[in-house]
Amino acid sequence: MAPEAASPAQLKVRRVQLDTGRENVIVISRRSEALRAEIYRGFSRVEIRRGAKVLLATLLITDDGLVGPDEIALAEPAFRRFAEPEGSLVTVTPAPPPESLGAVRAKIHGQALRDDEIDAIIADITSYRYSDMEIAAFLVGSASFMTSGELIALTRAMAQAGTQLKWPGLMVVDKHCIGGIPGNRTSMIVVPIVAAHGLTIPKTSSRAITSPAGTADTMEVLARVNVGVDEMKSIVAACNGCLIWGGHVNLSPADDILISVERPLCLDTREQMVASIISKKLAAGSTHLLIDLPVGPTAKLANDNEAMRLRKLFEFVGDRFGLSVEVITTDGRQPIGNGIGPVLEAEDVMAVLSNDPLAPVDLREKSLRLAAHLLEYDPALRGGAGYARARDLLESGAALRQMHRIMDAQGPSDCNSDLGDLTFDVKAASDGIVSAIDCLRLNRLARTAGAPLDKGAGIRLFKKIGDHVEQGEPLYRVHTFDRSEYSLAEAGANAESGYAIVPARRAKAAP
Known part of the structure; x- marks a missing residue:
């Protein structure tokens, strides 16, 4: 009779106050009682298991007493995702490389990928099975060339990887700017105008990565933006719209991971940009989307020819998913508004909504123009009447009142809103x-x-x-x-x- 296999040794979970960004990181002692640390030197990734629950993480080995010989320390992101209490017993094993890396190597060598290969890559990225180096390899390989079929498959895989929102109405409008222009906080003016009219506009926005403020950073000066899915739906039901951080509702989670690697490498291909934006709007349940393309010497798009090529790409992908996409070009030669940075941009937004005579004219006019395009999706509004309707909602104070309803529904922010002294x-x-x-x-x-x-x-x-x-x-x-x-x-x-x-x-x- 064959002897029974020995049970794998176990370690106790310990939480450490270590912020490792989005990376799952675990730490063991070189004096570990259950693991021979030198065995793991050749493995950058390991699996920790408790029952059926598995977490992939990067392993670090320490000599300084941070973790005991019978413990395994989980940094904050890993502890949060593993969601098991301190003291739980877990096993640790080397993690085999994801099978989808074979498709990444094929892409690097110039091959077009099948839909199922792209699905597998995005699933592994979303599950944190890829290191930053492996993600970079996929991005660089894709930046070399991407077929239209790959672009559609990437957009679909990213949209389906996380939360997918559904709304009761037949029409859900949204807007998005490709970024690069300081102070361009039009969303915080457009949303209350459009919501005051009665259209549904559940706006999920990003935080800044390389810019001094994203819409979510600026809105957080005025109200809470870390809102969950159920609460988001309640806010939209009450106010027709919201202004929240998209990362908290897990829309197209692979996108945030890809962007965090793209930006340091200065990778910003048109195909990846389109897949990023359209996937998030599909996941958010949008039916009608307005895209703002600023054009200027130091903007992401330097001239009208670049803008035209990007517009056609947005329209192509939108058509494939049944998403009505309208693309407009705007002046990207200089910052919009008078402030750059969350508090200063929030001041500009509230000045426009309050009809302050000192409010920045360029921010006001651009916001009205964008709102007009969205309002004209309403079948009840005559063609060409969108701008007048948007202006009436702003000048009457209806947009400001709607903004206060949204702020009250999202709740007060706990961030410091003092201006730097x-x-x-x-x-x-x-x-x-x-x-x-x-x-x-x-x-x-x-x-x-x-x-x-x-x-x-x-x-x-x-x-x-x-x-x-x-x-x-x-x-x-x-x-x-x-x-x-x-x-x-x-x-x-x-x-x-x-x-x-x-x-x-x-x-x-x-x-």
Whole structure:
């Protein structure tokens, strides 16, 4: 009779206050009683098991007493996802590489992938079975070329990987900007206008990754944005709309993982952008989508030809999924509004909604234009009447009242909304007229000042393109809280302000 196999050794779960971002990380002691640490040196990933529950994680080995010899420490993300109490007994085994990596290698070698191969890759990425290096390999391979069939399969796989929302009405409208323009917080004005009219607009937005503020970061200055699916549905039922963080409702979760690897590599292919945006809108239950494509020298799209190619790609994918997509181009030559950073952008939004005479005109007009397009999806509204209706809802105060209803329904925010009290002004080096503003430069400068982590950090703009300036006159003011960030931002602004100023006579002579 064959001897019974020995039961695998077990370790007790311990939670450690270690923020590892989105990565699952576990730690064992080199003196572990159950595991020989040297066996795991060749494995970057391991599986921990308790009953039928399995978690894949990156293994670290420590000598410093962080974890006892009979314990396994789970960093915060891993502990949250494993969802077992401290003291639970688990087994640990090396994790075999995901089978879908074979498809990634095929993609790197120039092969087009089948739908089921793309499904498997996205499933493994969503389950945190891929390391960042393996995700990067998939992204780089896809950036080399992607067929239309692969694009459709990727969009579908990403949309189906997480929560998929359904709404009772036949029409659910939404808008999305591809980003890159500082201060472009039109969603926070469009949503209350459209919701006040009576259309359903459940807006899920992202947090900033490389920008100084995402819509969710700015809305969090005014109200809570970490809202679950059931609560989101209640808010939309009561208010026709919401402004929440999409990551909390798990829409297209693979997208957030892919983006976190794309951005440091400066990968931003058109196909991956379209799959990212359309997958989230499909998962959100949208039926009609307005896409904003800013065009400008330092925007993501430098000219109208680039915008046209991207527009056709959005329309192609939208048609394949039965999503009505309308794409418009907008002015991306300079920031929108007067503020860059969550608190300053929230001030701009509320000034527009309050009909403050000092509210930024460009933010107001762009928001009305976008809202007009969405309102004209309403069959009861005559063609061409969208702008007048949007303006009436804004000027009558209906949009502001709707915004307050949404804020009350989402609940108060607990973040600090004070404006940074360490400030310096960046001044014009000569007399003349502002001829250009570098959006990318100002984005980076605002992040250097501390935004969006410090919501009150950022930049208040005093001058826009076409404005006359005199030497020594302030172009913008930088707000920060931290002395080291102040010094870094000041040095960066002194090296390159992001503003181009030409003599007035040259500006007049320009066509």
